[in-house]
Amino acid sequence: MNNTGPKSKASDGKSPSLEQLQALLLAEERHKLxxxxxxxxxxxxxxxxxxxLAVRVDPIVEDHLQRLHQNFPKLFGPVITDTIRYQIKNAxxxxxxxxxxxxxxxxxxxxxxxxEMLSERVDRQLEKAFSWEGWKRRIxxxxxxxxxxxxxxxxxxxxxIEEIFLIEQESGMLYGSYSRTKxxxxxxIAGMLTAIKSFVADAFKKGEQDLESxxxxxxxxxxxxxKTYYLAVVVSGVITAAFKDQLEATILNFADKLRKNAMQxxxxxEDVFSTQLEQFFGQAVDGK
Amino acid sequence: xxxxxxxxxxxxxxxxxxxxxxFVYQRFSEEYLTTLGVKIDKKVxxxxxxxxxxxxxxxxxxxxxxxxxxxxxxxxxxxxxxxxVTRPSSYANLADEISHLQKLLPTIPIVLAGxxxxxxxxxxxxxxxxxxxxxxxxxxxxxxxxxxxxxFYSLARQMLS
Numbered sequence: 537m538n539n540t541g542p543k544s545k546a547s548d549g550k551s552p553s554l555e556q557l558q559a560l561l562l563a564e565e566r567h568k569l570x571x572x573x574x575x576x577x578x579x580x581x582x583x584x585x586x587x588x589l590a591v592r593v594d595p596i597v598e599d600h601l602q603r604l605h606q607n608f609p610k611l612f613g614p615v616i617t618d619t620i621r622y623q624i625k626n627a628x629x630x631x632x633x634x635x636x637x638x639x640x641x642x643x644x645x646x647x648x649x650x651x652e653m654l655s656e657r658v659d660r661q662l663e664k665a666f667s668w669e670g671w672k673r674r675i676x677x678x679x680x681x682x683x684x685x686x687x688x689x690x691x692x693x694x695x696x697i698e699e700i701f702l703i704e705q706e707s708g709m710l711y712g713s714y715s716r717t718k719x720x721x722x723x724x725i726a727g728m729l730t731a732i733k734s735f736v737a738d739a740f741k742k743g744e745q746d747l748e749s750x751x752x753x754x755x756x757x758x759x760x761x762x763k764t765y766y767l768a769v770v771v772s773g774v775i776t777a778a779f780k781d782q783l784e785a786t787i788l789n790f791a792d793k794l795r796k797n798a799m800q801x802x803x804x805x806e807d808v809f810s811t812q813l814e815q816f817f818g819q820a821v822d823g824k
Numbered sequence: 825x826x827x828x829x830x831x832x833x834x835x836x837x838x839x840x841x842x843x844x845x846x847f848v849y850q851r852f853s854e855e856y857l858t859t860l861g862v863k864i865d866k867k868v869x870x871x872x873x874x875x876x877x878x879x880x881x882x883x884x885x886x887x888x889x890x891x892x893x894x895x896x897x898x899x900x901x902x903x904x905x906x907x908x909v910t911r912p913s914s915y916a917n918l919a920d921e922i923s924h925l926q927k928l929l930p931t932i933p934i935v936l937a938g939x940x941x942x943x944x945x946x947x948x949x950x951x952x953x954x955x956x957x958x959x960x961x962x963x964x965x966x967x968x969x970x971x972x973x974x975x976f977y978s979l980a981r982q983m984l985s
Contacts, residue, residue, distance in 0.1 A: 707829045707899020708864075709879065723827060727864035727879050734895035735860050 629763040636762070637792040644784055651777050695773040697783075698755075700817050701726050702809050704765055711765060712809025714817060729768050733759065760787050767791075769817075790816045825868065825875040828983050830976075831897050833925065834906035835914040836885030839939040842966035843906065844882050847976050862896050871980045878980060887913075889921045894928060902933050902983045904975065909938045909952055909963065918959075933982035936961040937975050942968050 582588040604611070624631050701722065702711040708730025713722045736747045746766075750757040758769045767787060771779075790812070832840040841863075848865040861884040868877045881900070886892050897903075903925060907915035915938070925934060938956065941949055942965040949963060962978065964971040 704899060706895075707901075709827055709829055709899065721866055723877060723879055724864050724866050727829075727881065728860075731860055731862045731864065731881075731896065734893060735862075738893040738895060 633763045633795060637788045637795065640784065640788045644781060644788070647781070651781065695771050695775045695779045697769060697817055698772050699725075699770040700813050701729065701768040701770075702765060702813060703730060703768060705730075705761070705763070712811075712813050714810055714813040726768075729757070729759075733766075758783070760791075762791055762794075765794075786816055825877055826984075827877040827879060828901040828980070829879050829881065829899055830979060830983075831881045831883055831900045831903045832906060833883055833889060833892065833897075833903060833921075834885060835887055835908070835911075838885065838906045838908040838911070838914050839966045840885065840904075840906045841882055843904075843937070843939060843964060843972055843975070844880055846966050846969055846972045848880060861893070867976070869977060869980055871977065871984055874984065876980050876984065878976065888917075889924050897925070897928055900929055900932055902935070902979045903929065904935045904937055904979060906937045906939050908940050909949075910940050910943050933979060935975060935979045935982070938963045939966060941965045941970060 582592065696716075698717070699713065699715040701713045703709070703726045704711060708727045710723050710726035713726070715722065732750070733747045737745075746759065746761045748759055750759075754772055754774070756771045756775055758771060760767045760769075767790070769783065769787070771783075793812070793816075832844065834840055844865050848867045863882045865880045865882065866877060867880065868875055870876075881896060883892055883896050905918075905922060905925065907918065909915075918936075922934060922936070936956065936959050938952060938961050941952075941963045944952070952961075952963060962971050962975045964975055966972060
């Protein structure tokens with residue numbers, strides 16, 4: 537359509553009078569059309585210029601976000617609950633691996649507080665005792681500046697970490713180990729420990745439950761199980777609540793580090809894991 | 825050095841423990857085999873210039889491999905199925921036993937070993953060789969040591985390839 541004004545007969549085949557008639561009849565429409573063209577051009581510019589579009593759209597988006605923020609629990613709560621429930625049901629091991637260090641720390645904190653309170657109660661009871669041993673303990677505690685209950689605990693055989701093994705769950709292959717005295721081949725111990733665990737699991741068939749410890753005289757093997765691996769900590773001496781608490785904390789920190797680094801055997805190899813075990817548990821192993 | 829888990833399976837009395845006894849110098853007491861149903865030994869071998877620590881799980885013999893706890897077999901990198909060439913019952917269900925093992929551990933190499941060849945004549949051995957040609961069985965004798973090392977090394981090579 538041509539609306540640019542009168543044209544000569546030679547150019548479009550219309551007579552000048554017809555052109556004039558058209559101009560008279562369509563003047564108003566042509567004017568409106570020109571205005572609309574300008575408006576479309578302006579809108580097009582707004583649509584394709586980020587800053588200009590943002591001025592128009594931002595308030596609307598912000599308004600929606602504000603409403604979403606206010607109504608999020610109501611709108612998405614059930615969906616999130618269902619998703620978590622589904623994940624817990626179908627990926628229990630992954631969930632446990634992710635949550636174990638966090639939940640473990642919370643529980644440990646609570647238990648530590650309870651033990652502290654119990655220790656204080658025991659301490660009060662011991663203070664009341666008038667036996668010769670009681671007097672001896674009190675004198676020692678007075679000289680050393682420690683609690684009487686701590687002195688009582690120190691009298692027992694101190695727990696020492698003798699060996700630690702980081703072992704793959706399924707195969708029983710050794711990822712890494714740390715030992716005070718390497719007497720027997722570590723790979724073979726790792727395999728046998730896994731065989732014992734498997735044997736117990738098969739013999740008693742208690743679902744997802746795992747063997748947690750083995751005791752023989754003053755030696756203890758403490759197992760802590762994770763999805764793809766487990767830790768076996770060999771401890772000699774009497775395990776006190778404080779020692780167990782400290783050990784649990786170290787295991788949790790170690791597990792947390794492994795999880796964060798998403799470490800695989802291929803990435804590190806046995807030496808890397810052994811070094812990490814030494815870093816985490818070395819002080820305790822050396823009894824410093 | 826790489827470590828590999830190897831499992832030895834087969835009926836009771838086919839000679840699994842004797843084969844390991846011949847091959848391995850680092851061994852646990854065999855009492856574990858009767859108490860736990862498994863015993864683990866270790867041997868470090870050199871294959872293609874690489875050191876391989878073979879952790880050999882000697883699993884107590886069962887007539888039916890499905891009775892062996894799956895947890896003992898899981899995570900294995902290789903398996904040796906041993907049968908007694910003088911006892912047909914030990915290889916009568918060979919196909920089923922191997923098939924069961926392949927279902928559980930589909931990607932690992934499995935070596936088939938016919939043991940106690942010292943009790944066979946040359947003709948009988950040749951017949952066995954022909955019979956198990958398709959399965960590429962290795963015929964061993966834990967008594968004389970014939971092919972024992974070859975059997976373990978063959979598996980080690982397959983595990984590395």
